[in-house]
Amino acid sequence: MDNIYISYTFKIHPKEPATEILVAELGEIGFESFVENEEGLIAYIQQTDWNENILNDVFILNSDQFSISFEMEVIEQTNWNSEWEKNFNPIQVDNLVSIRAPFHENPNLKYDIVIEPKMSFGTGHHETTHMMVQHLLDLDLTNKKVLDMGCGTGILAIFAEMKGANPIDAIDIDNWCYQNSIENVERNNCSNIDVYEGDASLLINKKYDVIIANINRNILLNDMQVYMNCINDNGTLLLSGFYQEDITIIDAEVSKYQFKIDKIIERNNWVALKYQK
Numbered sequence: 001m002d003n004i005y006i007s008y009t010f011k012i013h014p015k016e017p018a019t020e021i022l023v024a025e026l027g028e029i030g031f032e033s034f035v036e037n038e039e040g041l042i043a044y045i046q047q048t049d050w051n052e053n054i055l056n057d058v059f060i061l062n063s064d065q066f067s068i069s070f071e072m073e074v075i076e077q078t079n080w081n082s083e084w085e086k087n088f089n090p091i092q093v094d095n096l097v098s099i100r101a102p103f104h105e106n107p108n109l110k111y112d113i114v115i116e117p118k119m120s121f122g123t124g125h126h127e128t129t130h131m132m133v134q135h136l137l138d139l140d141l142t143n144k145k146v147l148d149m150g151c152g153t154g155i156l157a158i159f160a161e162m163k164g165a166n167p168i169d170a171i172d173i174d175n176w177c178y179q180n181s182i183e184n185v186e187r188n189n190c191s192n193i194d195v196y197e198g199d200a201s202l203l204i205n206k207k208y209d210v211i212i213a214n215i216n217r218n219i220l221l222n223d224m225q226v227y228m229n230c231i232n233d234n235g236t237l238l239l240s241g242f243y244q245e246d247i248t249i250i251d252a253e254v255s256k257y258q259f260k261i262d263k264i265i266e267r268n269n270w271v272a273l274k275y276q277k
């Protein structure tokens, strides 16, 4: 793993909604990971996905409604730990779940998830991860077969195991996330999770009680048929990675399979939907 990353540190004023729009635009052009801070945002892209004109078509940077400045830096693989120590603040969900790096103190909540995210998405900072943890908190996962599609750091699969799920498949298309999920699964002493590198094409002859997919609108729409072929009739589907305004198009797709929205969680315009039949 000798990936070299480029980081952009953006100073943004006023921060919202500019930060959210910037994350969406940067995500479209290959940026993989984002850390918000008080002044704005740090965004990371692999050098192999980067070119010197990469920001030319990012519309928000030319908006006269916001002031956005940035600095670029090349980050060698070896510096990741110190990068994360600087930028990863521990978080808590509903006073029940802590998501922290190994170097943070354990706040002794009911569930303690230790993640060394390096460059994988899923520190719990992101609204979508946070909301998926909230949905999972509500579910009885005892001995449920769970799929975590687009597992990132493996955080949701790990939390599912902590809540009693068994067995769990965690899949990510990205090699870095695959490797990082394996590391985090071990770090949290999980023994019921199998991690795979790949996409929906791996889901042949699979059946799950709960499918978790926090990816993005277009991939969810594209792969929904495969997911729905794998979900048991009395199963639960948790979807996130899209905005409030995308609910209609997502729901039009999922309702083809007679699943209905059971609960919606919203944070800063991002949503996480819980579906059941």
Ligand SMILES: C[S@@+](CC[C@H](N)C(=O)[O-])C[C@H]1O[C@@H](n2cnc3c(N)ncnc32)[C@H](O)[C@@H]1O
Binding pocket: 121, 122, 123, 124, 128, 129, 132, 149, 150, 151, 152, 153, 154, 155, 156, 171, 172, 173, 174, 177, 198, 199, 200, 214, 215, 216, 219, 241
């Ligand atoms: C928004 S992150 C979610 C990570 C983690 N599950 C969480 O909730 O924090 C989406 C993840 O989906 C992965 N991904 C993107 N396209 C995918 C696909 N077609 N199949 C599987 N994973 C995919 C990305 O590599 C990324 O790690």
